[in-house]
Amino acid sequence: MDTHISPVELQKAYRLINHGPTVLVSARHAGTDDVMAAAWACALDFAPPKLTVVLDKSSKTRALIEQSGAFVVQVPTAAQLQLTHAVGNLSLNDDPHKLKKCGVGLFGIKGHDLPFVAGCSAWLACKLISEPHNQQAYDLFIGEVVAAWADTRVFSNGRWHFKDADPSWRSLHYVAGGQFYAIGEPLTVQE
Amino acid sequence: MDTHISPVELQKAYRLINHGPTVLVSARHAGTDDVMAAAWACALDFAPPKLTVVLDKSSKTRALIEQSGAFVVQVPTAAQLQLTHAVGNLSLNDDPHKLKKCGVGLFGIKGHDLPFVAGCSAWLACKLISEPHNQQAYDLFIGEVVAAWADTRVFSNGRWHFKDADPSWRSLHYVAGGQFYAIGEPLTVQE
Numbered sequence: 067m068d069t070h071i072s073p074v075e076l077q078k079a080y081r082l083i084n085h086g087p088t089v090l091v092s093a094r095h096a097g098t099d100d101v102m103a104a105a106w107a108c109a110l111d112f113a114p115p116k117l118t119v120v121l122d123k124s125s126k127t128r129a130l131i132e133q134s135g136a137f138v139v140q141v142p143t144a145a146q147l148q149l150t151h152a153v154g155n156l157s158l159n160d161d162p163h164k165l166k167k168c169g170v171g172l173f174g175i176k177g178h179d180l181p182f183v184a185g186c187s188a189w190l191a192c193k194l195i196s197e198p199h200n201q202q203a204y205d206l207f208i209g210e211v212v213a214a215w216a217d218t219r220v221f222s223n224g225r226w227h228f229k230d231a232d233p234s235w236r237s238l239h240y241v242a243g244g245q246f247y248a249i250g251e252p253l254t255v256q257e
Numbered sequence: 258m259d260t261h262i263s264p265v266e267l268q269k270a271y272r273l274i275n276h277g278p279t280v281l282v283s284a285r286h287a288g289t290d291d292v293m294a295a296a297w298a299c300a301l302d303f304a305p306p307k308l309t310v311v312l313d314k315s316s317k318t319r320a321l322i323e324q325s326g327a328f329v330v331q332v333p334t335a336a337q338l339q340l341t342h343a344v345g346n347l348s349l350n351d352d353p354h355k356l357k358k359c360g361v362g363l364f365g366i367k368g369h370d371l372p373f374v375a376g377c378s379a380w381l382a383c384k385l386i387s388e389p390h391n392q393q394a395y396d397l398f399i400g401e402v403v404a405a406w407a408d409t410r411v412f413s414n415g416r417w418h419f420k421d422a423d424p425s426w427r428s429l430h431y432v433a434g435g436q437f438y439a440i441g442e443p444l445t446v447q448e
Contacts, residue, residue: 084296085430085438086277105275108299110311110395118309120301144444151446200391204301226432236441239276241417244448247276249430250441253335255342257435
C-alpha cells in the first residue's frame with residue numbers, strides 16, 4: 067500500500083464525500099473485479115457512517131455487490147478525469163478487458179477482500195445493508211462504512227487540503243455529457 | 258418572480274444537483290414556512306426525475322414535509338454562504354423568527370403552494386414519495402421533481418456556466434465545521 071495512504075477515523079469518514087464528489091464504486095466476487103463511476107452517491111449517517119449509491123441494473127459492479135455484499139466507494143482526482151469517464155461508459159459485461167482499457171490499477175488492503183483503485187484520494191470500504199425494495203424499485207443501495215483511508219497529500223487531520231495540494235488532486239463533480247467540474251476554493255463561514 | 262428565473266426541462270433537472278452541491282430544503286404547511294440546509298441530497302433518477310435528501314428528525318422542515326407531502330430543493334450560491342450555514346444551525350422549533358434572522362427571503366411561483374428561497378441559482382419543486390421505512394430507519398426521503406427552474410445568469414440551455422458567471426454564483430459544497438468549498442473550474446473529457 068502506498069505510504070501516503072492513511073486510515074481515516076470512522077466518525078470523520080463522511081467528510082470524504084460530504085462535498086458531493088463523483089465517486090468510483092468497485093467490487094469483487096468469485097475472482098471478478100469491476101469498477102464503475104457514480105455521480106449519485108451521498109452520505110446517509112455519521113455513526114455508524116452510512117452512504118447511499120445509485121447502481122443501474124445493467125452494471126456488472128452492481129451484480130458483484132449483490133453477490134458479495136461489499137464494495138468500495140473511492141474519490142477520484144482531476145488527474146483521473148479520463149479514467150473516471152471511461153469506467154462510467156464501458157461495461158464489463160461488454161468487454162472483459164474493461165479495467166485494463168480504462169487504465170485502472172487495483173491494490174489490496176490487508177483484512178479487506180476488495181479491489182481498491184490506485185491513485186484516488188480517499189477510499190471507503192462498505193458493507194451492503196440489504197434493502198431489497200430500495201434496490202429493486204429505485205436502484206438505491208445503502209452501505210455501512212466499515213473502514214476508510216485517505217491520501218495524506220490531500221486529506222489529513224479530518225480535513226481536505228484542496229487549496230494547498232496540487233490541482234491534480236481536486237475532486238471531480240460530474241454534470242452531463244462529459245462535462246465535469248473540479249472542486250474549487252475554500253469558503254469559511256464567519257461565526 | 259425575478260425575470261432571470263426560467264423553467265428547466267424536467268429531463269434535464271437532475272443536472273441542477275448532479276455535481277453534488279449543498280442544498281436548501283424548504284416546505285410549507287398550515288401557514289408555516291421553514292428552510293434548512295442539507296449537504297446530503299442526491300439525484301436518484303432521470304425520468305421522472307427523483308432525488309433523495311436526508312432530513313433529521315429534529316428538523317421542523319421535515320415535519321412540514323411529512324404533513325404537506327411537498328418540498329423545494331434549491332441550490333444556494335457562494336453569495337449565500339452565511340445564510341446557508343445559518344439555516345443549517347438554527348431550528349424553527351427553537352426560534353420562530355429563524356427565517357428573518359437568517360436573512361431568508363421567500364417568493365412564490367404560480368401553481369405551486371411552496372416557499373422558494375430568493376437568490377438561489379436553481380429550484381426543484383418536489384412531491385414526496387412516501388417510503389415510511391426509509392424515513393423512519395434512515396431519515397431518508399425520496400422526492401419526485403415535478404417542476405424546475407434556474408437563474409439564467411448561471412444555468413441556461415441545460416448547462417451550468419460557473420466559469421463565465423460572477424464567482425458569487427458558484428455552488429456551495431459543505432465539508433464540516435463551517436468549512437465549505439465553492440465549485441471550481443470545468444474539466445472536459447477528451448473523447
